Amino acid sequence: MVGTIPEGARPLPQKAPxxxxxxxxxxxxxxxxxxxxxxxxxxxxxxxxxxxxxxDLWYGKFQALEGVSLRVPRNQITALIGPSGCGKTxxxxxxxxxxxxxxxxxxxxxxxxxxxNIYDPGVDPVEVRRVIGMVFQKPxxxxxxxxxxxxxxxxxxGYRGDIDELVERALKQAALWEEVSDKLSESGLTLSGGQQxxxxxxxxxxxxxxxxxxxxxxxALDPIATQRIEDLMRRLAEDYTIVIVTHNMQQAAxxxxxxxxxxAGDDRTGRLIEYGTTDQIFSTPRxxxxxxxxxxxxx
Amino acid sequence: xxxxxxxxxxxxxxHAVGTAFxxxxxxxxxxxxxxxxxxxxxxxRDGTRLLSWxxxxxxxxxxxxxxxxxxxxWGSIWVIGFTALLxxxxxxxxxxxxxxxxxxxxxxxxIQLNISNLAGVPSxxxxxxxxxxxxxxxxxxxxxxxxxxxxxxxxxxxxxLLILPIVIVAAQESVRAVPSSIREASYGVGATRWQxxxxxxLPQALPGILTGMILALSRAIGETAPLIMIGALTFVAFVPxxxxxxxxxxxxxxxxxxxxxxxxxxxxxxxxxxxxxxVLLAMxxxxxxxxxxxxxxx
Numbered sequence: 001m002v003g004t005i006p007e008g009a010r011p012l013p014q015k016a017p018x019x020x021x022x023x024x025x026x027x028x029x030x031x032x033x034x035x036x037x038x039x040x041x042x043x044x045x046x047x048x049x050x051x052x053x054x055x056d057l058w059y060g061k062f063q064a065l066e067g068v069s070l071r072v073p074r075n076q077i078t079a080l081i082g083p084s085g086c087g088k089t090x091x092x093x094x095x096x097x098x099x100x101x102x103x104x105x106x107x108x109x110x111x112x113x114x115x116x117n118i119y120d121p122g123v124d125p126v127e128v129r130r131v132i133g134m135v136f137q138k139p140x141x142x143x144x145x146x147x148x149x150x151x152x153x154x155x156x157x158g159y160r161g162d163i164d165e166l167v168e169r170a171l172k173q174a175a176l177w178e179e180v181s182d183k184l185s186e187s188g189l190t191l192s193g194g195q196q197x198x199x200x201x202x203x204x205x206x207x208x209x210x211x212x213x214x215x216x217x218x219x220a221l222d223p224i225a226t227q228r229i230e231d232l233m234r235r236l237a238e239d240y241t242i243v244i245v246t247h248n249m250q251q252a253a254x255x256x257x258x259x260x261x262x263x264a265g266d267d268r269t270g271r272l273i274e275y276g277t278t279d280q281i282f283s284t285p286r287x288x289x290x291x292x293x294x295x296x297x298x299x
Numbered sequence: 300x301x302x303x304x305x306x307x308x309x310x311x312x313x314h315a316v317g318t319a320f321x322x323x324x325x326x327x328x329x330x331x332x333x334x335x336x337x338x339x340x341x342x343x344r345d346g347t348r349l350l351s352w353x354x355x356x357x358x359x360x361x362x363x364x365x366x367x368x369x370x371x372x373w374g375s376i377w378v379i380g381f382t383a384l385l386x387x388x389x390x391x392x393x394x395x396x397x398x399x400x401x402x403x404x405x406x407x408x409x410i411q412l413n414i415s416n417l418a419g420v421p422s423x424x425x426x427x428x429x430x431x432x433x434x435x436x437x438x439x440x441x442x443x444x445x446x447x448x449x450x451x452x453x454x455x456x457x458x459x460l461l462i463l464p465i466v467i468v469a470a471q472e473s474v475r476a477v478p479s480s481i482r483e484a485s486y487g488v489g490a491t492r493w494q495x496x497x498x499x500x501l502p503q504a505l506p507g508i509l510t511g512m513i514l515a516l517s518r519a520i521g522e523t524a525p526l527i528m529i530g531a532l533t534f535v536a537f538v539p540x541x542x543x544x545x546x547x548x549x550x551x552x553x554x555x556x557x558x559x560x561x562x563x564x565x566x567x568x569x570x571x572x573x574x575x576x577x578v579l580l581a582m583x584x585x586x587x588x589x590x591x592x593x594x595x596x597x
Contacts, residue, residue, distance in 0.1 A: 101486060103403050130489030140480035142499060152498065153488030200484070207488050 045071035045258075049211060049241045050095060055109035057090060057099065063269045064090045068109075070260055070275055072211075077233060077242045079256035079278065081249060083298065086262040087270020088245045092213050095243065096132035097125040113211070130157055133204035137216040139196035141188030141203070146171075146180050149188045149199055153207040166206060173239075174202035175232050194225025201232065205240065212236065214244040218251065230255050249294055253282050261290045339576075346569030354570055358536040359552065363563035368571055370535040371552035374451070375578070377539045378548055379520050381455035382462065386515065389459070390466030391501075391508055397467075398474040399496050418464035426528025429457025434529050449530040452542035457525050462515035469511020473504040506590045513586035517579055523550040549575045 048071035057065040065087045072078050080088040093099045095111060097118060110117045118128045130153070141149050150167045159166065167184070171177040176198040180191070188199050197217055204212055214233070218226040233242055233255050246252050252259050259281040264270045274281065274290045285291040292298055349363075357367020393414075401407040431438050433453040436446025447453040477500050485495040526548050534555070535547040549571060556568035 096487070098483065098486065101483070126486075126489055126491050129487055134483075134487040136480060136483060136487070138480060140478075140484045142481060142484060143503065152485070153490070156488070156490050156494045156498070203484070203488060 045073045047074055048072055049074040049114060050243070051110075051112040051115075052091075052095075053110040053112070055091075055094065055107065055111060057087075057094060057105065057107045059102065060104040063267070065094070066269045066271050068262075068270075068272045070272060072241060072243060073258060074241055075237060075239070076257040077237050077244060077255055078258045078260065079252035080243065080245045080260050080262060081247075081252045081293075082262035082270075082273075083264075083293065084247070085268060085270075086264045088260075088262050089215055090270065091262070092215055092243060092245045093134075095211070095213055096129045096134055098129070098134060100125050130207050131209055132211045132213060133207065133209035135197070135200050135204050135212060135214040135217045138220050139193055139200055141191070141196050141199050143187060143189055145185045146188050146191070146199060147184040150202050150206045153203060157207055159207075170202040170206035171199075173205055173236070174198045175228065175235075176202055192225070194221050194228060197221060197225070197229060198232065201229075201236075205236070209240065211241045211243065214242060216245055216247060219247060226251075249282075249296075253278060261285075261287070261293060263289055263293070342569045342572050344569075345566045346571075346573045349563075349566055349570045350573060355574070359534055359555075363561060363567055366556075366564075366567055368549070368552060368574055370538060371547050371549045371571065372574060372578075373538040374531070374535065374546035375520055375548045375575075377451045377542070377546060378454045378458065378526075379516055381452060381542060382458045382519050383512070383516055385455060385459040386462055386466050387512060390463050390512070390515075391470050393463070393467045394470030394474055394508075395496060395501070398471050399492065399500065414464050414467055418468065421524075422461055422522055423524040423528060425457055425461040426525030428460065429453060429525060429529045433457060447543065449532070449545050450543045451539050451546045453529055454526055454531060454546060454548070455542070457529055458519040458522060461522065461525060462519050465515040465518065466512055469514065470504070470508045473507025473511070474500060476507065477503045502593075505593050509586055509590050509593070513583060516582060520579060520582070521550055521575065523548075523554055526551055527554075549578070 050070075050072035052068055052070040052072075055065060055068045056063065068087075068091060070091075080092060082088050090099065094107060095113075095118075099105045099107070107119060109119075111119060113128070113132065116123070118125075142152065144152075147164075147167055150170050151163050154163060154166055168177060168181075171180060176195060179195060180186075180199075183190075188196065191199060197220075201212070201217075218229050221229065230251065233244070236242060237257075244252075244256065256278045258276065259278045260275040261273045261281060262270050263273045274285060274287045276286075281290060282294055285294060354367050355372060356369055357365060358370050360366040397407060397411065401410075432446075433456045434446050434449055436444040447456075481499050481503065482495055485499050490498070531551050532545055532547050535545065537544075539546045553568045553571040553575065556564045556571065559565070
């Protein structure tokens with residue numbers, strides 16, 4: 001767990017100073033952006049596990065995100081939807097500081113996980129990523145055995161329990177155990193695409209994260225494999241908080257509890273347009289752009 | 300009747316150009332192979348007569364029928380062995396730094412440019428550097444470090460400098476070929492950079508690194524100029540027993556024999572070339588074997 005700071009004890013600057021992401025100097029912040037447009041509609045999430053506050057992000061001189069504020073509820077599934085290039089993947093990768101790996105990325109604002117800003121200078125992104133796991137768009141198992149794939153995270157994080165037992169538990173949670181229990185020493189690459197993605201989910205949950213980020217986890221899968229992953233997500237949401245990016249609005253409607261709609265303007269900078277319960281977003285969107293998108297008029 | 304067409308296909312002409320081009324490229328490909336085959340036949344004709352176990356077990360002599368290759372063969376093995384030991388960790392380390400750690404700043408680009416340029420520096424220049432730095436231990440300015448004399452280690456250090464650019468560039472390319480999705484997966488479960496490099500990047504890049512390593516060592520084993528420059532001996536009647544001993548090397552011995560007036564010595568040079576080639580092929584075979592084993596384990 002990221003160290004927890006009691007609610008209310010933390011100061012709330014309107015614009016936190018830009019926290020440098022990369023240790024290699026990336027220069028001074030560019031001129032501060034124009035004052036954020038009207039704050040996006042936020043729904044009431046009483047006890048958020050992730051609270052994004054006024055978050056901006058730049059790739060070099062290009063601003064990819066502006067003024068995003070979002071409260072992610074605990075043990076629920078939150079979907080980020082929007083057309084290509086709207087910044088939803090960037091936002092997702094900001095939640096576990098995966099964007100740190102890209103040169104010339106700068107972020108400003110705050111992403112608080114259990115009350116602690118993960119962009120504080122004292123926070124180690126390596127620790128953040130153990131607590132906030134990730135499943136990627138294309139299944140990316142290590143070219144190693146199924147067992148090693150699941151065990152890797154536990155090993156490098158100094159897991160002190162029984163590794164074999166952990167591997168079995170993670171594979172069972174990922175609904176893959178039945179299919180691979182007799183071939184744990186075979187390469188993860190011998191599995192089918194859907195199995196590989198479930199292996200990646202097992203790998204992510206094997207380090208007991210609190211949150212699992214999923215970046216279009218089904219986009220490379222066929223409908224049957226997609227359905228299995230969606231069923232799995234519903235079950236995982238009992239133990240984990242899930243944030244999923246998806247291009248597929250039906251998927252968002254099927255699996256998620258809350259939906260955030262993002263959109264990039266003519267400047268290609270992504271902003272959060274509307275956020276609410278999935279029912280509300282898909283039945284009575286408040287913003288006409290949300291309505292246009294979910295009814296398929298663009299994107 | 301047909302109207303004037305908007306196209307003038309000239310199909311026969313276009314196909315003729317294609318065929319001609321095909322034969323020209325085939326000739327280009329064959330020329331090198333044919334010349335190499337001719338050379339090898341020539342070497343084999345001259346060299347097989349004197350090829351024997353005695354040749355491998357005798358030291359050089361004034362009499363061609365008694366002269367052997369022992370000192371040169373073992374000298375080369377010593378020098379190349381140390382060159383491999385030195386250039387592998389330094390070269391792979393440099394490649395990993397440039398690819399995984401350094402970012403994309405100006406300094407990195409400068410280092411990169413210099414490495415590419417160093418790969419094109421004539422080997423004799425490295426010989427001059429080796430003579431000053433490793434044999435004499437001083438560059439004429441700065442401290443006098445003593446130097447290693449005309450020893451195996453001085454030769455290995457010189458050859459290491461010579462092949463490092465090749466090793467680094469080859470290793471960089473194989474490190475870069477490791478998909479970034481693997482790195483992300485590793486970081487995603489909370490691995491540090493070092494853990495990611497050690498557990499995933501390096502194992503996957505290793506086959507490519509080894510290939511580049513062997514290519515570079517193959518070049519080093521045939522190098523003559525820098526070794527002459529640092530003063531490898533041409534008439535050696537002993538085998539080095541440690542990195543501090545003087546030495547000779549196969550190409551130097553061959554070069555020395557070719558320069559003798561007696562025809563028998565030139566045949567002896569051909570015999571030496573055969574041994575050099577066999578050693579080279581053996582090294583490549585080991586590399587292929589190691590590479591396939593590492594690939595299978597992945």
